[in-house]
Amino acid sequence: MRRVVVTGMGVVSAIGTGVDQYREAIAGAKGGIGPIETISTERLTVRTAAEVKGFDPAAHFTQTELTALDRFSQFALVAAREAMASSGLTMDETLAPRAACIVGSGAGGQLTIEEGFRRLYEEGKHRVPPLTVPRYMSSAAVSQVSMALGLKGPSFGVSSACATATHAIGLGFQMVRGGLADVAVVGGAEAPLSMGCIKSWEALRVVSKDTCRPFCKDRTGMVLGEGAGIFVLETLDAARRRGAPILAEVIGFGMSADAGDLLSPSPEGAARAVRAALDDAAIAPEVVTYVNAHGTGTAANDGAETKAIHQVFGAHAPTLMVSSTKSFHGHALGASGAIELVATVMAVHDGLVAPTLNFTTPDPECDLDYVPNDPRHEQVDVALSNSFAFGGLNAVLAVRRFAG
Amino acid sequence: MSDIENKIYDIIVEKTGVNRGKLRRDAILGDLNISSLDFVEILFSVEETFDIEVPYNANTQDQDFKTLGDIISAVETLVTERD
Incomplete structure (x- = not known):
């Protein structure tokens, strides 16, 4: 391929x-x-x-x-x-x-x-x-x-x-x-x-x-x-x-459906999409360093998404940087996955990891590193971008830093 | 039972099919198995019926309404303010 x-x-x-x-x-x-x-x-x-x-x-x-x-x-x-x-x-x-x-x-x-x-x-x-x-x-x-x-x-x-x-x-x-x-x-x-x-x-x-x-x-x-x-x-x-600028390599795409609740997301459904993206890219979970989360800021999503990340990444989960750029640009619905992939590409291309803004008090149910408030400058080799929709439709992209 | 309480119970029965005998002021919403989807439908009907606006955000629901009595009291207050 x-x-x-x-x-x-x-x-x-x-x-x-x-x-x-x-x-x-x-x-x-x-x-x-x-x-x-x-x-x-x-x-x-x-x-x-x-x-x-x-x-x-x-x-x-x-x-x-x-x-x-x-x-x-x-x-x-x-x-x-x-x-x-x-x-x-x-x-x-x-x-x-x-x-x-x-x-x-x-x-x-x-x-x-x-x-x-x-x-x-x-x-x-x-x-x-x-x-x-x-x-x-x-x-x-x-x-x-x-x-x-x-x-x-x-x-x-x-x-x-x-x-x-x-x-x-x-x-x-x-x-x-x-x-x-x-x-x-x-x-x-x-x-x-x-x-x-x-x-x-x-x-x-x-x-x-x-x-x-x-x-x-x-x-x-x-x-x-x-x-x-x-x-x-x-x-x-x-x-x-043609000597084109290469911003990132797209290495995997995973999809799944919850086939469950209309509005309430399922950690299992989300986890299946993340796993499918990793499998498609033929990479181990441990090589991922940044996840651009769906992170809507609702009670329902953020807990379920955190659970899904734990399910997929296990012991590696606490070392991941996970941020939601919806704290910057809101939830642009059908455009959000694309607007967020811009931040994901910047993470691998520029080593610029977007923070989760407006971060105040940690939630015991959400116990990952959400890159609170301040951006980080770190090399990111592989990053994911998560999107989980009403109606239980999930899609995840995996991109890799292009080193030539 | 006040007219407001009665009407609210009518709405809950219509939206969820719950046994009306279970509806009391001290009934806890969680115990009635009212889903969040049903709950926003109930609020919509309550707002339309009484011509009021009930401030409620599903993300902070635990702080707002625990029992049916909490809802009834809130609606009674809002109806008084409306008039």
Whole structure:
């Protein structure tokens, strides 16, 4: 099987539009959670989120382009352009049909749906804007990225709630590894900060009004985020031939389903996904030094995820660094796995281990090294990125430092 | 039994199918086998029925409501504040 490497990445998140800004925020332990500013919070009880600040669509797109772009597709395109530019890859007639594009979204163009339907139900209008459907379809982002970059190979969106982007990236990895594609542009995008969507999360009673404190005893829940993360994957041979920057090697992908509770995660299900990723990479648990946790900051996730890590890593678990970057960029749902893989790649590429921010009191149920509050500078050879979704859908990626 | 208590028990029975005979002010939520999913459904119905907003976060549930009486008292207070 072919070796697969990351040669480009791009990100739009609450801690930065662009990988450099993102890295600076991680290195400076500066989170992006704050009061919601992009919509009115008058009727909301949850008034805190991790918004993409200062994102001016007009700086990235023409007015005509914007007619067809929901915010989640805008995020995907901005991240995809950055990923492609940083990889230095150019499409030509030979490569394009061999270039896959898999970009997922948990829910698609929610702002577009809400605005269109608000006109119908609240204002009594009889029509919605003509591009409502191609803006809100959950595959809108992947179509836009494929069109913008000229990717003509296997292209589709995937959807698995909070594990969406990790599934998308994993599938692209498998396609390149197995020879179905030579390049894969992969990731996830989400823009869920709409009145209806926030109300829906309020109703589940799992959102913090304060901030996101993963693995802490006094954690009060998750904080919603938004954004996109996009990666360019290609074979090691091709990357070497063209002298491309190699940010990391993707070595394994594991998936599982709890087939249990709708909302309550199962440590066993999560552990099976982690094990599957290690088996796929053909590595022993002991070579892993960093885990970018799903770490939502909810009572349910953080205890279950800690148990899963103990189950898989046994005596090695206490030596792992485990952090949740949701404490920086919130929970961007279908984009979160991609936004978090940026931090995971930075761990192996830059030796920069992101901390878990807002860490106060340790929870006896969460007894690992969560890299509290301060980043660490350490060589990381192998790192995992965990994503565990509502509905029990789990996905885990394994990446390795590329030493040449 | 107050009207509020009565209505809350109606809602719990409707959402969970629990035997109404078990519903008393001192009944502990955990003992009634009410799942967290059922519980947020119950709160939704309570809020809709009484036109109130019950502050509750599933992540800190142990601090908020232990018994049915805790819920009933909270709703009674919120209904009084509403009026």
